[in-house]
Amino acid sequence: MVIDWMMDETTSRSAEKSCIIYVRYMENFESKTSYYGLLELDGDGTANNIVKSLVRLWEQDGINPANTCWIASDNAPTFTIERDSIYEGVVAKLKQLFSIEYIESSPCMAHSFALVDGQKPIRAPCIEKLESTIGEIHNYFGRSPITKSMQHDHLSYFNLMDIIKEKQTVLNHCRSESTSIMGPTLTSYIEATELGSFGSFKIKLGDRVMFFNDCRKHIQRLLQELDKRFKPSIVQEHLSMLFDVQHLIKNKNELDSIEYGRRSLDILRKKYKNLPDFDYNLVKNEWESFKPVVFDYKQSLSYDVSEQQIWKYLITFKLSTNNFFIDEYKNIFILLNVYLIYPTNSVECERGLSAMSRNQSIGRSRLSIPTLQVLMAVRLLLKDDIRRKDTETFFSDTYNKDVFFYSVRCQQIVEKAFLSWIDKDHSRRLRQVQLLTDVPVGCQPTKQARSVAKRNLSIMNLKEICKKI
Incomplete structure (x- = not known):
């Protein structure tokens, strides 16, 4: 069975680094996406440590790395840096470690399109004016309907490339020397203010030639970012x-x-x-x-x-x-x-991180990553089991009633979480806290009573008390 892994490295509320993992696979001739696990990185978010933690998890679950075909991420260099670079990313390290050259990196298309305008131009007075004029470009690339469409799980590759090609055509048209693209109103305004006045108002003209050149340079940077982030596969x-x-x-x-x-x-x-x-x-x-x-x-x-x-x-x-x-x-x-x-995107990882934040709220910020992993499994994998109630009817001498209990699978997960929490070998609670479960099985509880009898103060006791005072 071929597998795709979707990963996103993050830092929790307790300042612990972790990596959330989703898996895509085929079931009943349909692709499914499911939460897989949460890697504890022990403060080390490097590609080398992520690979070590991932391999350890695969060995524990009996996963064959050779079945991996895709690694999806949010364009973070930790995952996507190629092998010929000084620093290798997760994908490059997996290729080298298991000799599986067919693994392909799949950057999130929605992230890529939102980051097209992320490369800010050099700060200069003319650029400051330019940004105030075309500042909505960032909002377009970050929040446009196109970005929303790229979050679709089954976006066609050819449709995606057609969308990018269409936007490149529009930007190339805007980069042309013609002023007709500004529209009749803006064009007439520019022609009417050539002498530094607009009606009875005096206006201060800037360097319009420089302004148009800066506009074209900015558009050129957008085109370069599109070419860089949407390379044909x-x-x-x-x-x-x-x-x-x-x-x-x-x-x-x-x-x-x-x-x-x-x-x-x-x-x-x-x-x-x-x-x-x-x-x-x-x-x-x-x-x-x-x-x-x-x-x-x-x-x-x-x-x-x-x-x-x-x-x-x-x-x-x-x-x-x-x-x-x-x-x-x-x-x-x-x-x-x-x-x-x-995978055309890593949106499921973002949804998983949102669920992680809801589990590890401000009031529960001390939750460790292993405990959080169990809670995430219950929330994301057993959500149907939690909501479903099985009914068992039984009779007694005087009445009958329905007993509702959650599914056996959900009960096993909850019991496992509780047992791991009370285990002394885990750091899920303060070691000074004593629980009833820590008491040996054969121990008989006894009542401890403090003596209330008055004691006679001897001379030696009085001397000790005086020293302490």
Whole structure:
């Protein structure tokens, strides 16, 4: 089973560094995203320590690192720095440690678009005036509907690149020498104030040539940031060529061609040739026989049906008539799973951090990371179990009643959290605090009474008291 990991490093209210982890996987022919865990980093948020903590968690849970295909993050250098740099990021270290070159870094698209205007221009008087004029650009890139659309879990790669290309075209148009883009009102105002007056008002003109040049330079920086943060992904492009439903709908006629998809498949099978259970050679024959299946099914493809549903419907429909359908195209479905679990953003990590802040509120800021991990598991993984109540009816001599109790799985988690909290080997409570659970099993409680009898003060006792005074 192929896996995608989504990570985000943070600092808690108690000034402890941690890394929240989400996992994306396939279940019932659909991609699922679920909370996985919270890594305790012991104050060290470096890539090396994150990898060590992550590997320790994988070994504890029996996870095979070779099944990892994607690592999603919020563009933090800790995760994304390439191997050829002086400092290696988490992705580069995992590639080197496990010799899995097919792991790809997946920066969050929503973060990337919001950070396009993050590179502030050099402070200068003309730049100060420029920022006051076009200061809304930052709000556009940070809070625009485009940023919201990039938070969608199943954003198509081709649709994303079309959006970026459209914005680049608009910015290039704004960078042109023509003043017609300013609109008729602003253009007429500039022409009317060439002599330093506007009607009966005297105005102080700035260097308008410098102002326009600064505008163009600022727009040029925005274009450079777009090119830097939205580089084309060869892997994602070729995966989309084979499995993007919207792209297949637009190119229905090409799908029937013999050559369609062969080049993309060659690139992908070389990329994932060391992926567990993936047959480098057999996938070629599978693709040639799989194309007619998709071509016959294309008549029912519609823009109204989501990508996840279409592939699920196709597989379910074929399984109803052929029980060996998945086995016949096992390698194709491995590539399909790699495509479907591709994360376009790390929004789930942000939601997890919000839940973490609600658990570790100001009043509970002393909660340690291990305790917080248990609370997060209960909140995010057992939320249905907490709300669900099972009913057991029993009868007594005088009445009957319903006994409501939470699910067994939820009860086990709560008991485990309590046992770990009272364990003396854990630092979840002050060691000076004595609990009833610390008392040995065979201990018999006795009442301790303080003697109230008066004592005779001897001469020696009086001398000791005088010394203390």
